[in-house]
Amino acid sequence: MTTLKDQACIVGVGESAYTRGSGQTVLRLVLEASRHAIADAGLAVQDIDAFVLPGYFVFQEALAANLGIENLRYSAMIQMGGASPVTALQSAAMAIATGVAKNVLIPFGWNGYSEARVSRRERPDAAAPPRENAMSQAVRNYYAPYGALAPVQYYAWLATRHRELYGTTDEEMAQVALTCRAHAQHNPRAYMYGRPMTLEQYLESPMMATPFRILDCCLETDGACAVVLTSPERARDLRHDPVYIMGVAEGHPYPADDIPNRPDFFKIGLSFAAPHAYEMAGVTAQDMDFAQIYDCFTYVVMLQLEALGFCGPGEARDFVKDGRLRVDGDLPINTHGGLHSEAHVWGHNHVVEATRQLRHEAALQVEDCELGLVTGWGDFGDGSLAILRR
Amino acid sequence: MSSYTKPLPRGEEYNGEFYNFCKQHELRFQRCSDCQTWRHMPRESCRNCGSFAWTWERSEGKGNIFSWSVIHRALHPGFADEIPYAVVLIELDEGVRLVSHVVGLDIADLEIGLPVEVVFEDVTPETTLHKFRPRPK
Numbered sequence: 398m399t400t401l402k403d404q405a406c407i408v409g410v411g412e413s414a415y416t417r418g419s420g421q422t423v424l425r426l427v428l429e430a431s432r433h434a435i436a437d438a439g440l441a442v443q444d445i446d447a448f449v450l451p452g453y454f455v456f457q458e459a460l461a462a463n464l465g466i467e468n469l470r471y472s473a474m475i476q477m478g479g480a481s482p483v484t485a486l487q488s489a490a491m492a493i494a495t496g497v498a499k500n501v502l503i504p505f506g507w508n509g510y511s512e513a514r515v516s517r518r519e520r521p522d523a524a525a526p527p528r529e530n531a532m533s534q535a536v537r538n539y540y541a542p543y544g545a546l547a548p549v550q551y552y553a554w555l556a557t558r559h560r561e562l563y564g565t566t567d568e569e570m571a572q573v574a575l576t577c578r579a580h581a582q583h584n585p586r587a588y589m590y591g592r593p594m595t596l597e598q599y600l601e602s603p604m605m606a607t608p609f610r611i612l613d614c615c616l617e618t619d620g621a622c623a624v625v626l627t628s629p630e631r632a633r634d635l636r637h638d639p640v641y642i643m644g645v646a647e648g649h650p651y652p653a654d655d656i657p658n659r660p661d662f663f664k665i666g667l668s669f670a671a672p673h674a675y676e677m678a679g680v681t682a683q684d685m686d687f688a689q690i691y692d693c694f695t696y697v698v699m700l701q702l703e704a705l706g707f708c709g710p711g712e713a714r715d716f717v718k719d720g721r722l723r724v725d726g727d728l729p730i731n732t733h734g735g736l737h738s739e740a741h742v743w744g745h746n747h748v749v750e751a752t753r754q755l756r757h758e759a760a761l762q763v764e765d766c767e768l769g770l771v772t773g774w775g776d777f778g779d780g781s782l783a784i785l786r787r
Numbered sequence: 788m789s790s791y792t793k794p795l796p797r798g799e800e801y802n803g804e805f806y807n808f809c810k811q812h813e814l815r816f817q818r819c820s821d822c823q824t825w826r827h828m829p830r831e832s833c834r835n836c837g838s839f840a841w842t843w844e845r846s847e848g849k850g851n852i853f854s855w856s857v858i859h860r861a862l863h864p865g866f867a868d869e870i871p872y873a874v875v876l877i878e879l880d881e882g883v884r885l886v887s888h889v890v891g892l893d894i895a896d897l898e899i900g901l902p903v904e905v906v907f908e909d910v911t912p913e914t915t916l917h918k919f920r921p922r923p924k
Binding site for chain 2: 460466516535537538539540541542543544545546547548550551553554555556557558561562603604605607608609611652654655657662
């Protein structure tokens with residue numbers, strides 16, 4: 398059977414500045430990141446013949462018009478919230494493997510601070526209501542009347558039950574946040590660069606929705622990043638060593654549009670995606686030199702560590718200890734600082750970072766890394782996983 | 788005009804029927820007429836057998852606490868005066884799970900498996916919400 402293994406490579410990455418208050422349109426940020434990524438690849442803008450667009454912040458027509466791409470052969474949008482960027486790698490690889498397109502641009506950007514802050518979405522005087530979809534309908538009709546309106550509030554149900562069953566402590570959850578913040582101190586692009594954090598600061602930070610303190614939550618930032626994919630053949634004479642997509646898969650919890658009524662409460666999208674991606678790649682979790690894990694909230698990282706098979710159910714609390722997640726540990730995670738400390742770019746910055754790691758040009762380099770993974774998490778726990786190699 | 792400022796369910800289609808039963812102080816869920824599987828949220832067809840045939844069947848309203856979160860920062864102004872408040876998942880004896888509130892229980896006493904039973908609160912002249920209270924084991 399034909400699979401997507403090694404059929405497409407990431408050859409270009411780029412980003413805008415990560416700020417709180419870009420003063421620019423999302424389209425402008427996306428165009429900037431896209432041009433950086435295309436130039437980084439060593440391609441001409443006219444070589445791009447396909448877009449895969451995570452989310453809904455820019456339209457392909459506007460993107461093509463601004464870039465001057467006259468012959469756009471393929472365009473798709475992925476609607477899996479923060480799982481969309483990694484899922485977009487799958488769509489891009491499919492387009493390349495089948496010859497539908499040659500060079501695919503995946504851009505993502507938003508003004509996540511200046512236009513889309515969670516705390517402003519539900520104001521009665523908000524300019525526009527949030528986009529309606531299956532998840533927002535569940536929130537509107539069944540969660541919001543009881544005061545659960547945002548991810549920090551409804552993902553907390555997963556974290557509370559897991560904690561109660563397995564006895565996870567605040568100090569264990571803190572390891573995820575402290576790791577991201579420590580790694581960001583080596584990354585000048587990171588919003589939290591120059592702002593280290595202690596366990597005491599974490600424990601003293603205000604509670605949002607138990608068990609999540611504010612320092613269990615990702616940042617809200619403005620910014621964009623982009624990646625360019627092409628075939629291994631085309632990649633050979635481009636600027637950088639290609640980063641191969643060895644395995645890639647998306648997964649959806651069941652049911653995906655309602656968190657409470659899942660037969661197995663901890664079976665998340667990634668639980669479905671991981672076996673497919675590992676099988677495609679022919680590797681296991683234990684082969685990974687690093688993991689860039691979607692870190693909207695600390696506990697969501699811990700749930701993903703279990704779903705990825707780094708440890709068994711209930712064992713994440715021990716797995717995260719003893720510096721294991723640090724750059725010199727057994728499984729370095731979020732070496733750029735993650736959504737917690739670099740920027741919240743829907744995890745597309747995790748894809749960019751994984752690529753830089755495998756090119757051996759990261760700001761905080763995992764020594765001699767050959768193989769790593771990137772996860773996405775979005776909506777009510779949709780998941781995606783890409784396994785990448787040099 | 789009502790002074791109730793919290794978000795209300797939209798009450799359209801099956802969701803409206805669900806809340807109309809709440810208004811009558813009845814907790815009802817869809818139940819498959821062919822294989823008898825209960826379901827929530829409302830769906831067009833049965834996940835178990837595919838049947839389109841179903842009825843609104845009354846729940847006994849008894850269940851247990853499944854999970855929760857205690858909200859310390861209101862993300863809607865209507866809840867600003869309520870913090871801290873607990874949003875609780877209830878697993879009903881019929882097998883479905885609901886997002887609700889538990890009244891008459893201190894936040895510190897929230898516990899997985901704690902037995903609860905349904906009560907109803909008429910929050911506006913048009914809308915009634917199900918809530919739960921502790922019940923003897």
